[in-house]
Amino acid sequence: MKIKDGYSLKNVAGTYMIVPLGDNFVDFTSVITTNETGAFLWECLNSQKTKEEICDAVMSEFEGASREIVERDLNRFIEELDKNNMLEKDS
Template sequence: MNMKIKEDFLLRKVADCYVVVPVGKATVDFNGMMNLNETGAFLWEKLENDTTKEELLKAMLDEYEVTEDIAKKDIDNFITKLKDGNLLE
């Protein structure tokens, strides 16, 4: 299943923090902003284009020294948060 971040949200780096902010119509429904760590920002950038969980897993394993089980859990948690915030198409 392909997933993609909605176009009404932008990732910005502010100092050493990554922040997701709504733009356009999303500013009405999304109150505030979301802070991400480096790994969250990495996954977010991958999700700016259509991608699958398998592609996210491969990218994370290539980028970080992490076990497959931990990477899968982190990806699942991140995707759940995005879905709960209605940030995925």
Template sequence: MKLRNDVTLRKVGNEHIIVEPSQGMVDLSTVFTLNDTAAFLWKELDGREFDNDTVVDLLIDNYEVEREVAEKDAAALLQHFRGQGLIVD
């Protein structure tokens, strides 16, 4: 799977946001806000193929987290991204 390539993560103030493009303009009715960890993962995964294990490994390598917790967190994040249409398979 990959992240959509037509959306871009931006930092506005202290917030990390992804805005849906709409016919050459920004559609502010669809804004996704990410916490610092989700934004880090987005940056690491952007432009590359990945799977659940990739996200788990990134969490374990960069945060003090047990594998079981990382697996649950990765699954929840990917489910959220998928539910928002931010992932293409």
């Protein structure tokens, strides 16, 4: 799974926002805001890592995070992106 082309993560005054680019702007109903962890997850998804690899990367990047919470938060983040049609599914 990876992020579809046409979306970008921007840091505006300390707030991370996922914004549409080009033709995607027409179909986009809202800007998604996220935190530093969400921005990290976005970058991992852009590198086409698996869920397992992303969880490992988060555990390395953010000390003290439990695997259970990382997996839960990753699933929620993926669900939000999927709900907004921002993901390409593996075929």
